[in-house]
Every structure is written in C-alpha cells, then in structure tokens.
Amino acid sequence: MELFVQQLVNGLTLGGVYALIALGYTLIYGVLQLLNFAHGEVYMVGAFTGFFVMVGLGGPGKPIVPVWLMIVAMFLAAMVVSGLLGVGIERFAYRPLRESTRIAPLISALGVSLFLQNAVLLLFGSRVRSYDTPRYWSGAGPQVAGVQVNPVRILVLVLAIILMVGLTRLVEKTAFGRGMRAVAYDRDAAVMMGIDVNKVIVLVFFVASALAGAAGVMVGLVFFNVNNYMGFLAGLKGFTAAVVGGIGSIPGAMLGGLLIGLIESFTTAYVSANFASVLSFLVLILVMLLKPRGLLGTRAIVKV
Amino acid sequence: MAEESLAIGTDEWVAAHEGRTSGQVQGPVARTFGRLPWWVWGSIAVLVAVVLPLIGSTYLMRVGVNLGLFLMLALGLNLVVGYAGLLDIGYVAFYGLGAYGFAMLASDKFGVHLPTVVAVPVVVAAVSIFGLVLGLAARRLLGDYLAIVTLFFGQMFVEFALSGDAITVPGRAEQVDLTGGTNGITDVDRFSFLGVEFSSDRWYYYLLVVLVVLLALAVRRLDGSRIGRAWKAVGQDPLAAEAMTMPVNRLKIMAFVVGAGIAGLAGTVFAAVQRGVFPSSFDLPLLILLYAAVILGGSGSLKGALIGAALLSLLPEALREPSYSEMVFVLLLVAGLALAVRSWRDRIIVVVATVVFGFVMNLLFTLLHVQGVPASAWTSGPVSTLLGHWLFVPQDRVLWGNLGFVGLVVLLAVLTLVGTRVRPILLPAIVWLSIFVWFVRLADVPSITRQLLIGALLIVLMIVRPQGLFGRRQVEVL
Incomplete structure (x- = not known):
C-alpha cells in the first residue's frame, strides 16, 4: 500500500510534467499540423535556464533571496526564455516553409533539434548539472495514507494543474483562444474573418514553449539532473502522451500525459525500471493501431 | 535542355515546371553532372x-x-x-x-x-x-x-x-x-x-x-x-x-x-x-x-x-584532421559567400571590408586588454598560417568562442530579416565572426561542429532548395 501511494504520487508528478510537454505538441500541431520535433530541446533549454537562474541567485548552498522567490524566478525566467526560443524557432525554421511540402518542416525540425542539442553542448559542456533541491528545500511534506510525500512533488503537481487550468481558460475564454481555435479549425477561413494568423501562431509557439520551459524546471526540481541530451527522451515521452491522447486535443494531451506518467512509474515499481520506456512506446503503438486518432482525438475528415 | 525527353508518367506541363519557375531547368550541380x-x-x-x-x-x-x-x-x-x-x-x-x-x-x-x-x-x-x-x-x-x-x-x-x-x-x-x-x-x-x-x-x-x-x-x-x-x-x-x-x-x-x-x-x-x-x-x-x-x-x-x-x-x-578541416571550412565559407553575394564587385567589396573589419576588431581586443595567443599556437595548415597574421585569437578560447558563436547565430538570424539594403553592411561582420568562431572554438571540437553543421544544413536546405541537389520540385496541381 505504501509503495502504491508513493508510486501514485510519482506517477502523477511525472504525468503532470509529460502533460505540459504534450500540451505544447498538441497546441502547435493544432494550428500548424506540424510535429515540432524540436520541442524536447526547448524543454531542455528551460531546464538549463532555471539552473542558471538558481546559480545566479547564489546557488543551492546559500541563496541570496528567499527560497520561494528563487523558485518563482526560476520558473518565470525559464518560461520566458523558452517561450522566446520557441518564437525564434518558428520564425526562422518553420515560417519560411509554411507553403512548402509536408515533409519539409519535419526535416527542418529535426535539424533544429540537432542544432540546439549541440549548441548547448558547445556552450555549457557535457557535464551533468544538478539542481540539488534538497540543499535548499527539504521540508516535511503532508502525510497521504500514512506515507510522507515529498513537498517538491506536491508543488510540481499543483503548479502543473494551475498551468493546465490557466491554459484551458486561455483557450476557451480569451480572444486569443478564439483566434487559435479558429486557425486550428480552418486557417484560410480564419484569415478571411480578419484573424491575424501570424500573430496567433507566434503566440501559440510562445505559450507552448513556455509550458515546456516550466516542465523543464519541474523536472530539475524533482530529479535534480539536467544535461543537453535530456530533451530527446522527455520530448519523445511528451509526444507519446500527445499522440495517445489524440494530437490536436487539449484534454487529450493532459489525459495522455497522466496515463504515460502513471504507466511509467508503476512499471518501474512493479515490473522493471528498464522497460518503463519500452512499455509506454508499446502503449502508443497499440493506441495508434486500434484508435489512430488517439483516445480523445476527433476523426479527421479530408475532402478531396 | 528543354528537349529532354519526357519520362513516363510525367506530362508536358509538369515536366516544364522548372522552366516556368526560373530560367534554369536544373540546379547548377545537376547541370554539371548532366554533361x-x-x-x-x-x-x-x-x-x-x-x-x-x-x-x-x-x-x-x-x-x-x-x-x-x-x-x-x-x-x-x-x-x-x-x-x-x-x-x-x-x-x-x-x-x-x-x-x-x-x-x-x-x-x-x-x-x-x-x-x-x-x-x-x-x-x-x-x-x-x-x-x-x-x-x-x-x-x-x-x-x-x-x-x-x-x-x-x-x-x-x-x-x-x-x-x-x-x-x-x-x-x-x-x-x-x-x-x-x-x-x-x-x-x-x-x-x-x-x-x-x-x-x-x-x-x-x-x-x-x-x-x-x-x-x-x-x-x-x-x-x-x-x-x-x-x-x-x-x-x-x-x-x-x-x-x-x-x-x-x-x-x-x-x-x-x-x-x-x-x-x-x-x-x-x-x-x-x-x-x-x-x-x-x-x-x-x-x-x-x-x-x-x-x-x-x-x-x-x-x-x-x-x-x-x-x-x-x-x-x-x-x-x-585540423589541416583538412580548415579546407572544409574555407570551402563552406566560399560557397556560402558565393551564394549570398551575386556580383563580383560586391564579393570583392565584402572580402576587403572583412579584412578591414578584422583589423578593427584586433584593435578593439587590444584596447580591452584581452590576452591573446601567438599565431603559432593555433595555426595548423596553409590557410590558418595565412590567417595567423590577421586573426586575433584570445587566450580564453572557450569563453570568446562561445560569445562569438552566440553572436554569429544572432547575426545570421538578423540577416534573414533585414532587407537587401542592409545586408552588405552585416556581411563583413558575419564573415569575420565565422572565421573567428571556427578557429577559436569550433575547429577544436569536430564532433560537435559536425552535428551543428548538419543541423544547420537541414534547416537551410529545406528553406533554400527543398528538392535537394538533384531532386525535382514536386508540382501540386490543385
């Protein structure tokens, strides 16, 4: 029972992080029908930004500001930097290809991913850096069913939920959200209705990438280590989550993220740590074959 | 070139597509090989x-x-x-x-x-x-x-x-x-x-x-x-x-x-x-x-x-291999410059301006009291020996190389945004920066450089010539 509760919390935390990454894939796919393979790298840059803000504020040993302020600063900086990076990627690697063939932006995305991974390697080296969270924050967490829960995980979970709720409201209630949905539904029609498609796409990239940046800091806080290769696997997991949930669907991405997170943490605990990734990929392939549009995806009808 | 026989399954209108879009039927590389x-x-x-x-x-x-x-x-x-x-x-x-x-x-x-x-x-x-x-x-x-x-x-x-x-x-x-x-x-x-x-x-x-x-x-x-x-x-x-x-x-x-x-x-x-x-x-x-x-x-x-x-x-x-790698770099640089600047007059201007810009930067480094290393410490082949008289290489190669790299990426991004009027002003700075970054930093880390180049190549290729050197542009008739 104790193990179960522990794994449930772990799975939910991990699921929240995957869901945030998955939301990025889904948002971008929704408006551009583009699989943004560089998204994992944006997340990695977010994690690095958080780390450097932490170091800049005195490092894990003795922060020069209150810990809560430091964590807020880490999240804000990571979200802004990642968001701007996403906008930059869109501007230079995807926008020139908008009228090109379907395969062109996909290849370009692979190029961006490779470039970013190695640019970070060039600038910061291959040394693994650690957030070292316990050195500045190791308060006792709440008791859930007799199990002590790590407070950092609670924070991450709560933050992930707040971000997701915020995103949902953004998409449903604001003018930007309406514009976004219109562009996703039919870009040409949206242009005719006077929606500035470029502006919507830039904003979508900013929001999607900012979410990935926040996810990066979360992973840093929970699992400590960041390096330049971390983006690939996490990006892949987030992508799995987006596809399992139905790419293009926002609730789908959240559901898929939680599902993949739970599957992974329970596989690690009860089966084998080695096969956690394999199993989530297997789930993906099964979902793809049985329900190609994902769990909550809508069936696309293509008129010829 | 127009009398190239039609392939089976390609109708006349599609076959003539490249002729319509530009003066050239095939890319320059394909033409050379076609001889x-x-x-x-x-x-x-x-x-x-x-x-x-x-x-x-x-x-x-x-x-x-x-x-x-x-x-x-x-x-x-x-x-x-x-x-x-x-x-x-x-x-x-x-x-x-x-x-x-x-x-x-x-x-x-x-x-x-x-x-x-x-x-x-x-x-x-x-x-x-x-x-x-x-x-x-x-x-x-x-x-x-x-x-x-x-x-x-x-x-x-x-x-x-x-x-x-x-x-x-x-x-x-x-x-x-x-x-x-x-x-x-x-x-x-x-x-x-x-x-x-x-x-x-x-x-x-x-x-x-x-x-x-x-x-x-x-x-x-x-x-x-x-x-x-x-x-x-x-x-x-x-x-x-x-x-x-x-x-x-x-x-x-x-x-x-x-x-x-x-x-x-x-x-x-x-x-x-x-x-x-x-x-x-x-x-x-x-x-x-x-x-x-x-x-x-x-x-x-x-x-x-x-x-x-x-x-x-x-x-x-x-x-x-350092002495080959500088050749590769020179080839890439010359090819890039040849593509970016179309007339011979402008090319000469850019080269001269780059040389002058390099001396200005040397002066700047001296004014900032940046420690340099003698040319013999980093030159490895004929190209770098020649450049040794001109290029200033700081002692802290990692720091300056990284700064230069970030600057280069930013400048290249800016280059794609500005109009043709401003481009000639930016080009000498970009050429100098790429030479600087290459010899100060990139030449020392061949495996990273290789991945960076491939990544950049994929992006640029998709934008400039998505059909590749020998491919045919897909024609979509809607």
Whole structure:
C-alpha cells in the first residue's frame, strides 16, 4: 500500500510534467499540423535556464533571496526564455516553409533539434548539472495514507494543474483562444474573418514553449539532473502522451500525459525500471493501431 | 535542355515546371553532372574505389568501409522515402536488427557460429519480415502518423537493445541476457566465404564496393520498371495511384520490406567489420545523418542519394584532421559567400571590408586588454598560417568562442530579416565572426561542429532548395 501511494504520487508528478510537454505538441500541431520535433530541446533549454537562474541567485548552498522567490524566478525566467526560443524557432525554421511540402518542416525540425542539442553542448559542456533541491528545500511534506510525500512533488503537481487550468481558460475564454481555435479549425477561413494568423501562431509557439520551459524546471526540481541530451527522451515521452491522447486535443494531451506518467512509474515499481520506456512506446503503438486518432482525438475528415 | 525527353508518367506541363519557375531547368550541380552520361561518372567512381586501397592507409580503408555502409543505407532509405514517399523515421532500427541478428548467430554470445553463407541470408530474411510486420501495421497510416509509429519502432529497438540484458522470463529464476545491454555483443565472427576469412578492412571494403555497385545498378533498373514507377506514383499521390487501380497498400509494404532487407544486409556487414554491436550505433544521430544525405542529394534520385551520402560521410571525416578541416571550412565559407553575394564587385567589396573589419576588431581586443595567443599556437595548415597574421585569437578560447558563436547565430538570424539594403553592411561582420568562431572554438571540437553543421544544413536546405541537389520540385496541381 505504501509503495502504491508513493508510486501514485510519482506517477502523477511525472504525468503532470509529460502533460505540459504534450500540451505544447498538441497546441502547435493544432494550428500548424506540424510535429515540432524540436520541442524536447526547448524543454531542455528551460531546464538549463532555471539552473542558471538558481546559480545566479547564489546557488543551492546559500541563496541570496528567499527560497520561494528563487523558485518563482526560476520558473518565470525559464518560461520566458523558452517561450522566446520557441518564437525564434518558428520564425526562422518553420515560417519560411509554411507553403512548402509536408515533409519539409519535419526535416527542418529535426535539424533544429540537432542544432540546439549541440549548441548547448558547445556552450555549457557535457557535464551533468544538478539542481540539488534538497540543499535548499527539504521540508516535511503532508502525510497521504500514512506515507510522507515529498513537498517538491506536491508543488510540481499543483503548479502543473494551475498551468493546465490557466491554459484551458486561455483557450476557451480569451480572444486569443478564439483566434487559435479558429486557425486550428480552418486557417484560410480564419484569415478571411480578419484573424491575424501570424500573430496567433507566434503566440501559440510562445505559450507552448513556455509550458515546456516550466516542465523543464519541474523536472530539475524533482530529479535534480539536467544535461543537453535530456530533451530527446522527455520530448519523445511528451509526444507519446500527445499522440495517445489524440494530437490536436487539449484534454487529450493532459489525459495522455497522466496515463504515460502513471504507466511509467508503476512499471518501474512493479515490473522493471528498464522497460518503463519500452512499455509506454508499446502503449502508443497499440493506441495508434486500434484508435489512430488517439483516445480523445476527433476523426479527421479530408475532402478531396 | 528543354528537349529532354519526357519520362513516363510525367506530362508536358509538369515536366516544364522548372522552366516556368526560373530560367534554369536544373540546379547548377545537376547541370554539371548532366554533361557526361551516367555510366561515365559511374565508371570513374568505381575505378577510384577499386584503385584507392592500393595507395590508401588502414585509416582510409576504415573511412571507405563506413562510406560503403552509409551508401547502402542511403540507397535503401531512398527507396522507402524518395520513391514510395513513406516517411520511415525508424529506418535505422532495421540496420540495427541486421547487426544484432548477425551478432547473435555468429559469436560466442550464445555459442552459435553459423557460417556466413547461412547467417547472412537468414538475418536478411528475418529483418525483411520485421519490415513486413511494420509495413502491415503502418499501411493504413498517413504521413505524420506513419512517421510517429516508425519513430517509436526505432526508439523501441534502441531501448530494447539497451535493456535487453536483464529480461525476466516467467518461470525462470535468473534473468535472460539477450542483447548485452550497453556493453553490446562483442567478438562477432568475421565473414568467411568458401574457407576464406575476411581478415582485414580491405576485404570488407571490396565487398561493399561490389554490394553498392550491384545495389545502384538494381535501383537504376528499378527506376523505369513497373514497380519503380508505381512506387513513385504512390509517393506522389497515393489517392490518385489508387484511382489508377494500383495496389497501394501492397506497394507500400513492398517498399518497407525491400528497404528493411537492404538495411539488414548492411547491418550484417557492419557487425562483422566492427566485430561488435552496441545500441548507441543505431540511435537518432545516424538517422538524421541519413535523412540529411538523402534529402541533400534530392530524395527520389539515385545519383542524388549516392552523392549526398558521399558528401555527408566524407566531410565530417575531414573535420577530424585540423589541416583538412580548415579546407572544409574555407570551402563552406566560399560557397556560402558565393551564394549570398551575386556580383563580383560586391564579393570583392565584402572580402576587403572583412579584412578591414578584422583589423578593427584586433584593435578593439587590444584596447580591452584581452590576452591573446601567438599565431603559432593555433595555426595548423596553409590557410590558418595565412590567417595567423590577421586573426586575433584570445587566450580564453572557450569563453570568446562561445560569445562569438552566440553572436554569429544572432547575426545570421538578423540577416534573414533585414532587407537587401542592409545586408552588405552585416556581411563583413558575419564573415569575420565565422572565421573567428571556427578557429577559436569550433575547429577544436569536430564532433560537435559536425552535428551543428548538419543541423544547420537541414534547416537551410529545406528553406533554400527543398528538392535537394538533384531532386525535382514536386508540382501540386490543385
């Protein structure tokens, strides 16, 4: 029972992080029908930004500001930097290809991913850096069913939920959200209705990438280590989550993220740590074959 | 050039498409190659390939073997992606399956030592069956979804190879070791045919020359054949192909199987020549490099795949040796400049301005009291010796190199945004910065530089010339 509760919390935390990454894939796919393979790298840059803000504020040993302020600063900086990076990627690697063939932006995305991974390697080296969270924050967490829960995980979970709720409201209630949905539904029609498609796409990239940046800091806080290769696997997991949930669907991405997170943490605990990734990929392939549009995806009808 | 005969299945309007869009029918590279018939180029290449070992060192043989393997993979991928238009992002997994398959059947791992003539066909057949299974699973998926499933197929292979050393089998106490995990499988048997053991790289090199030539000839034959044309039709427009009563699903599966078989064969050679297999050899970097090669050459074009693969396999190799690497850099710089600036007058102005800009920067470094190093500390070949009199190299090469790199990326981004009026002002700064970054930082880290260049190449290529050097631009009639 104790193990179960522990794994449930772990799975939910991990699921929240995957869901945030998955939301990025889904948002971008929704408006551009583009699989943004560089998204994992944006997340990695977010994690690095958080780390450097932490170091800049005195490092894990003795922060020069209150810990809560430091964590807020880490999240804000990571979200802004990642968001701007996403906008930059869109501007230079995807926008020139908008009228090109379907395969062109996909290849370009692979190029961006490779470039970013190695640019970070060039600038910061291959040394693994650690957030070292316990050195500045190791308060006792709440008791859930007799199990002590790590407070950092609670924070991450709560933050992930707040971000997701915020995103949902953004998409449903604001003018930007309406514009976004219109562009996703039919870009040409949206242009005719006077929606500035470029502006919507830039904003979508900013929001999607900012979410990935926040996810990066979360992973840093929970699992400590960041390096330049971390983006690939996490990006892949987030992508799995987006596809399992139905790419293009926002609730789908959240559901898929939680599902993949739970599957992974329970596989690690009860089966084998080695096969956690394999199993989530297997789930993906099964979902793809049985329900190609994902769990909550809508069936696309293509008129010829 | 306009009287080029129409290929079957290409109507006049489509064939004349490039003539309509610009003055040139084909790219400059394609035109140069078009001056001689294909078999002249082919014979020259084969002749060079056959003679090379007589003068070459063991290192050169190793480069040749890698090139041969890469050419095989590029040819196979070109069939799947270029012809049949299937975006298979898990292609490298078949290569890995071939390598692991051979390693399992011919090593001490399981104490099995099948003779090469048995093991290779068995492995190729098995890998083709994997291709069939993936093809069956993916046959109804379109575009992006196919890419997704194949991506995960490839990733599952890597994960499985990585963690396949401790598989818990129900009913058995100890865990089963299938793949050796990160340590891989070592001491793989060499190839041996009719009692002759392939004892050195030279044997494999010649084997690969034969295989690549046979494969290239087969693809050439295929090009105009029924299946080749059908694949191209499916690649261009599956719906229209279906309407023409082509068995689209069967053609797709066939492309998967053939592509998998070629990759599997290349994998067996790889395992034998390396005498070992490791999961990291079959990961994403190789896949991206392969895609870059096929797309650089022009997907769907035989000579494109060959030349693209040769370029991308040999250039990174040249980066390892400092005196070659500066040549590569100069070539890239000159090519980039020639493309960016069109008139000779402007080119001369840019070069002169760069030289002046360099001296200004030297002055700036001196004013800032930045510690420099003498030219003898970093020059390695004729180019850098020449530059040694001009370029200032700071002592803290990592810091300044990184700053320069960030600056260069930002300036290049700005360059694409500003109008043609401002560009000439930026260019000297960019040229100077790229020389600075290269000699201060990038030349020291060839493996990172190589990946950065490939990444940048993919982005730029997609924007500037998505059809590659030899490809034809797709015409979409709506």
